[in-house]
Amino acid sequence: MTTILDTFRSWLVENNSTIDKLTIDSVPNAGYGLFTSTEPILLEGPSAPLALIPPTLLISAPRILQYAQDHEPQLLRCLELLRREGVDTTTKLTERMTILIFLVYERHHRATTDPPSFWKPYIDILPGPTSLSTVPILYPPKLFNLISDTRIHDSVLAKRAKLKRELDWITPHAIAAGWEQEIDIDAWTWADTVFWSRVVGVGSQFVQEEEQRQKAEQPDYYLVPFVDFANHSPDPTIRWHLREDGSGVELLPVISLTSSSPALPANTELRISYGVKPNQELLFLHGFCVPNNPILPTLVIPAVPFFDAAEAFDRRKIAWLRRRGSSMILTLNPPVRDQDVDWSAGFTPESILIMLLVVLSQDPKGHMVLIKDDDDEPQLLLAGTTIDIDTPLPAIMDAVCGLPNYDVVRLHVVTLLLDALQWFWMRLTGTGEEGEENVSFEARVAGLLGDAEEEELVRRVVDDLRIYRQEEEEMIGEAIRRLEKTSEELMKSEVVKAYLEAAQQECEQSGLALN
Incomplete structure (x- = not known):
């Protein structure tokens, strides 16, 4: 009996792919993976390809548009309607959205029509929602409850809202184009998950500067059949490479300078690197964590809530920051243990600037005025x-730094950042006032492990969540300790002491006046 894997492999070969040295096989808890065949592969050097996928099988926005023009009028009509409307609206038909529309069209519309689509062998072998259920946005409700006290929970809610807005924009145009089935949120979420878990940035291979990359004519987002079945490792054994003449994407061996082996062993899984990513990103996009990942997580905090929107002066501060190009996001990079750092405790300089403006806008002694040139x-x-x-x-x-009350300003900033981080800490660890109403993570886990039917999935998810939570606890905890130390040091400042004494006297005088 011919399997979908057999059909997929035949489709690759029929369309001029060179894949005879490698094979696809199932991997426990990871779907499919790429393997060496039953014979060792002699390595002829780092530039000798192990496989080659021709340009006709590379899925990009321009390739989809050309394919639609040649073969799929309903897909083409939908894309043209969206592109035409995007000229006059803030919503644009992006590369990513084009690929998502293609995936949904092929899986939920073309799959039931004859003759079969050219892309059917590839679409059929892509993982379905069940196979992707370790990705947080596709968690079933009881697993989603396990992340209710984490930042990934917030990210999932934000992603769902974004996908819903996109779908609301796309659906009327798909209907107008004659699609037989309306796109639902589950299909759109599946397509987005497949995209982010498999896409490669081919254009950025050649264009390093971000400004140049944005101007580059060649598309950046590609799905590469066969290559996208390679699983991730921080120590990869293969890498993908777009040939400079445009003749396809090849897989090349990653040969260590210290390796004495001239061959890749038979029946061995080969892995690529998905990039330098912390576990929070690997979990959110791919549904797994890497134990002892050397790339540590970051924490992002919305900055706007620190301002008083009712105050005109604060609104002008926000406007000034936005004109400057600020994202209005505070970013905490993990402090390095056992190393001296400045008083920011890992918050980026741009984050500290935002918080300085928050404090100065509230401090009448900040010597700050907003004008226009x-x-x-x-x-x-x-x-x-x-x-x-x-x-x-x-x-x-x-x-x-030249302000006479600079230490007071710093103390205000440190206090606000401490309050924010302690809120995240209490939420994550279930301690203090925030945690008193929450059932602990381990208690929620214990309530799920009795379901034998899904116990394997639960254990996989729980193992990854433990890694993610521990990293986040350590990062936030270390930043809190550093900020507390800075606060203690600032309390010894003569400027701070004088400020606090004056504030105390003012408070006492106000109390007497009221009496």
Whole structure:
């Protein structure tokens, strides 16, 4: 009996793929993977390809458009309607959305029509929702409950809202194009999950500078059949490479300079690297974590809630930051243990700038004024120094450091950051006031392990979540310890002492006046 794997392999060969040295086989808890065949592969050097997928099988937005023009009028009509509307709206038909529409069209519309689509062997072998159920956005409800106190939970909710907005924009155009089945949110979520778990950035192989990359004409997002069945390892044995003449994507061996073996062993899984990614990203996009991952997680915190939206001065601060290009996000990179760092405890300089403006906008002694220049562009006057939206960050920080109450400003920033991190800490660990109403993570796990039918899935998810949670706890905990140490040191500052004494006296006088 011919399997979908047999059909897929035959389709690759019939379309001029060179894959005779490798094979696809199942991998426990990982779907399919790429393996060496029953014979060892003699390595002829780092540039000798193990496999080659021709350009006709590379799935990109331009390739999809060309295919639709040649073979699929309903797909073409949908894409044209979306592209036409995107000219006059803020929503645009992106490379990613084009590929998602193609995946949904092929899986849920073309799969039931004759003659079969050219892409059917590839679409049939892609993992379904059940096979992707270790990816958080596809967790069943009882597994989703395990991440209710984590940042991945927040990311999943944000992603679902984004996918819903995209679907609301796309659906009327698919109907107008004559699609027989309406796209539902499950199909769109499946396509997005397949995309992010398999896509490669081919264009960025050649264009390193972000500004140049944005201007590059060649597409960046590709699905590469066969190559996208390779699983991840931080120590890869193969890598993909787009040939410079455009003749396809090849798989090349990663040969260690210290390796004494001239061959890849028979029946051995070969893995690629998905990139330098922390476990929080691997879990969110791919549904797994790497034990002892050297790439540590980051924490992002929305900055706008730190401002008082009811205050016109704060609203002007936000406008100034946005004109400067700020994302209004605070980013905490993991502090390095046993190494001295500055008082920011791992928060990026741009994050510290945002928080300095939060504090200075609330401090009447901050010596800060907002004005506009001759071109109506917003400027800051900070302790007599003019700062516009193009002023380099180091120059702004120097101006802040020159404030007579700089230690007080820093103490305010540290206090606000501590409050935010302690909220995340209590939420994640189930301690303190935030955690008193929550059932602990391990208690929730214990309530799920009795279901024998899904116990294997639960254990896989739980093992990964334990890795993710431990890393996040350690990162946030270390940042809290560093900020607490900075706070203690700042409390010894003579400037801070004088400020606190003055504040205390003002409070006492206000109390007397009320009496």
